[in-house]
Amino acid sequence: MSTPLAEARGVVKRYGPTTALADGHLTVLPGESHALVGRNGAGKSTLVRILTGLEAPDEGTVRFDGDLAPPLADRDAWRRKVACVYQHPTVVPELTVAENLFINRQPGRRGFISWRRLRTEAARLLDTWDVRVDPGARTADLKVEDRQMVEIARALSFGARFIILDEPTAQLDNREIERLFTRMRALQDSGVTFLFISHHLQEVYEVCQTVTVLRDARWITTAPVADLPRQALVEAMAGETIAEQAERLSTVAAPGPVLLDVHGLTSPAYEDVDLTVRRGEVVGLAGSSASGKIELAESFTGLHTPTGGTARIDGAPLPFGDVQAALQAGVGFVPRDRHDEGLVFGMSIGDNATLGVLDRLGRFGFVGTDRKRGVATALIERLDIHAEGPDQPVSDLSGGNAQKVVMARALASDPRLLVLVNPTAGVDVKSKESLLARVDSAREDGTAVLVVSDELDDLRRCDRVLVLFHGRVVAEHPVGWRDHELIASIEGVDHG
Numbered sequence: 001m002s003t004p005l006a007e008a009r010g011v012v013k014r015y016g017p018t019t020a021l022a023d024g025h026l027t028v029l030p031g032e033s034h035a036l037v038g039r040n041g042a043g044k045s046t047l048v049r050i051l052t053g054l055e056a057p058d059e060g061t062v063r064f065d066g067d068l069a070p071p072l073a074d075r076d077a078w079r080r081k082v083a084c085v086y087q088h089p090t091v092v093p094e095l096t097v098a099e100n101l102f103i104n105r106q107p108g109r110r111g112f113i114s115w116r117r118l119r120t121e122a123a124r125l126l127d128t129w130d131v132r133v134d135p136g137a138r139t140a141d142l143k144v145e146d147r148q149m150v151e152i153a154r155a156l157s158f159g160a161r162f163i164i165l166d167e168p169t170a171q172l173d174n175r176e177i178e179r180l181f182t183r184m185r186a187l188q189d190s191g192v193t194f195l196f197i198s199h200h201l202q203e204v205y206e207v208c209q210t211v212t213v214l215r216d217a218r219w220i221t222t223a224p225v226a227d228l229p230r231q232a233l234v235e236a237m238a239g240e241t242i243a244e245q246a247e248r249l250s251t252v253a254a255p256g257p258v259l260l261d262v263h264g265l266t267s268p269a270y271e272d273v274d275l276t277v278r279r280g281e282v283v284g285l286a287g288s289s290a291s292g293k294i295e296l297a298e299s300f301t302g303l304h305t306p307t308g309g310t311a312r313i314d315g316a317p318l319p320f321g322d323v324q325a326a327l328q329a330g331v332g333f334v335p336r337d338r339h340d341e342g343l344v345f346g347m348s349i350g351d352n353a354t355l356g357v358l359d360r361l362g363r364f365g366f367v368g369t370d371r372k373r374g375v376a377t378a379l380i381e382r383l384d385i386h387a388e389g390p391d392q393p394v395s396d397l398s399g400g401n402a403q404k405v406v407m408a409r410a411l412a413s414d415p416r417l418l419v420l421v422n423p424t425a426g427v428d429v430k431s432k433e434s435l436l437a438r439v440d441s442a443r444e445d446g447t448a449v450l451v452v453s454d455e456l457d458d459l460r461r462c463d464r465v466l467v468l469f470h471g472r473v474v475a476e477h478p479v480g481w482r483d484h485e486l487i488a489s490i491e492g493v494d495h496g
Helices: 044-051 075-081 097-101 115-128 144-157 174-189 201-207 230-238 293-300 323-328 338-342 349-353 355-360 369-383 399-412 429-444 483-490
Strands: 006-015 018-028 033-037 059-064 083-085 162-166 193-197 210-215 218-224 258-266 273-278 282-286 308-313 331-334 417-421 448-452 464-469 472-478
Touching (some): 006 044, 018 044, 018 193, 018 210, 033 044, 044 162, 044 193, 083 144, 097 144, 115 144, 174 193, 174 201, 201 230, 218 230, 258 448, 273 448, 282 293, 293 417, 293 448, 331 399, 338 399, 349 355, 349 369, 349 399, 464 483
Parallel strands (some): 018 218, 162 193, 282 464, 417 448
Antiparallel strands (some): 006 059, 210 218, 258 273, 258 308
């Protein structure tokens, strides 16, 4: 076997009490495309930060071509070893392609840049790696796939032959993805090695020769892609086999009449979506970060305006693009980020919890203080928020209790449709159970609930789960689904 181009052995990384990577192993051979896969939280991002020299491991070693990795401070040495092309651009959009390729190392003399040499060397570099982009083009005007190739060419110009592609297809359509893969294969033939990270497992089988699986911050397996059936790969990621899985059927009350009725809903993030949610039914939306699931859910709350299709709530058109109108129509909402979207940290618990129902707490624009305090106190008790009272600043609360305040505000209006986006993100186990118990209570009250989450535990409370892939609903899993089945749908394994 040839010397690995990149190798990580026994890598451990801790952040305070949290172990982000407990046992990281990776062996990438020269000239291959090597896939790194795992569910969210598996440790992939931590391993990438260590492989690119952004952080040092607490334990373990990283080697390139058999030699120990450079010191973190020696950035030039790292650039000669490895580069990462991220889902979001690291180029300067207002600069030209040539300027981005040679930023901070422009050719010239005595402090003056030779623009002619800059354009000539940029053209030569792009030609060497068959990147067909105008060196004088403004980078912001490039298509995503061309911008990625410019970033790859820039990395290769430093001498690096090991390129990490982090979710490179997330913003590409099918035709662009195929062009990217064609370029990857051509670069492999020229001696470039790739570490390919993707949530779409069918892409692993299209473009990679070897795959490494991480799960729960640990290395699970490394195998040739051709020797690892898709079902086995999904099982390695999920941590269970079919034989080991217990049936998770639960007794579900007969759902009521349809409350949310959606036909042909279309936007830049999703396409031709049909779905229904009945009274007393909990429906999950699952998919990768680029699936369109969050944008779809947020459309029902008034945050986005679809370009086509219809949505009705109790037979009446659901107002799009107007959050206040959606609230008046009976939609309650827990947004995906409580810090940026869910809470006003300069206000009290009571103020935050009642923000959406102030019109019910007084007349002629005046809010009754005693009435607001009473409503807030009842919500604190209902959600089991650990606080001194409604006047306590919400900024004093733990993450779990702060999320309960966001849930309390969503429930304060007695919504007919409750939309929850990542409702248990960043909370402790006890708070998570408390929040999910509110989902059960809403179901019992006859509320229609839509749960969007990356956490399988959140989705287990659902009567059924719809899976989005590249903006389309591609699968529906009734209650009792197994982890490997849902993950297979999310990763695109079972639908071509």
